[in-house]
Amino acid sequence: MAKLGSLxxxxxxxxxxxxxxxxxxxxxxxxxxxxxxxxxxxxxLAEQGGRxxxxxxxxxxxxxxxxxEAELPELGVDAKTMAQRCLGTAYAEMMADGxxxxxxxxxxxTAYAWIVGGEEAAERYWRSGGQLGEAQRPANRQERRAAGxxxxxxxxxxxxxxxxxxxxSRSRSSGRGRGRxxxxxxx
Numbered sequence: 001m002a003k004l005g006s007l008x009x010x011x012x013x014x015x016x017x018x019x020x021x022x023x024x025x026x027x028x029x030x031x032x033x034x035x036x037x038x039x040x041x042x043x044x045l046a047e048q049g050g051r052x053x054x055x056x057x058x059x060x061x062x063x064x065x066x067x068x069e070a071e072l073p074e075l076g077v078d079a080k081t082m083a084q085r086c087l088g089t090a091y092a093e094m095m096a097d098g099x100x101x102x103x104x105x106x107x108x109x110t111a112y113a114w115i116v117g118g119e120e121a122a123e124r125y126w127r128s129g130g131q132l133g134e135a136q137r138p139a140n141r142q143e144r145r146a147a148g149x150x151x152x153x154x155x156x157x158x159x160x161x162x163x164x165x166x167x168x169s170r171s172r173s174s175g176r177g178r179g180r181x182x183x184x185x186x187x
Contacts (some may be wrong), residue, residue, distance in 0.1 A: 083108025
């Protein structure tokens, strides 16, 4: 029989987030590994969210919502927010340090992504600024201009489409020898 090493060697003790407190001081908070109960709850929530997203009619949506209410287990007797559940002990530390509500919610969503999808999912969410599927926009004018000069089409080999607009107006003086111009239509 094969004996495998300790799992503790392969898992970090949790997810580390750096967040400003009420005075703007950057502090590190460690979100502990999720309990089995919390992990199951988050996975079920993610599955149900996928079912909601794929529902195409109001009736299907109602069926999914009813299934969510019937299938998702409750976590203990105290009602808690997603952030409280997913951040664990880091939530109380953030509250004690006066971290803003917005930052706590963002950290809670990041922790949820970590529980459901692992470190890569958490990092993608964290770096997206909360905009799933997008990188965070440049913060200042200089960065926006620099980003505007970057041609991503040439970097991936796809040519940029040619412009269909000109700055010169067509002369309407005679019109001899030409068919009537149509806007946006081709024959």
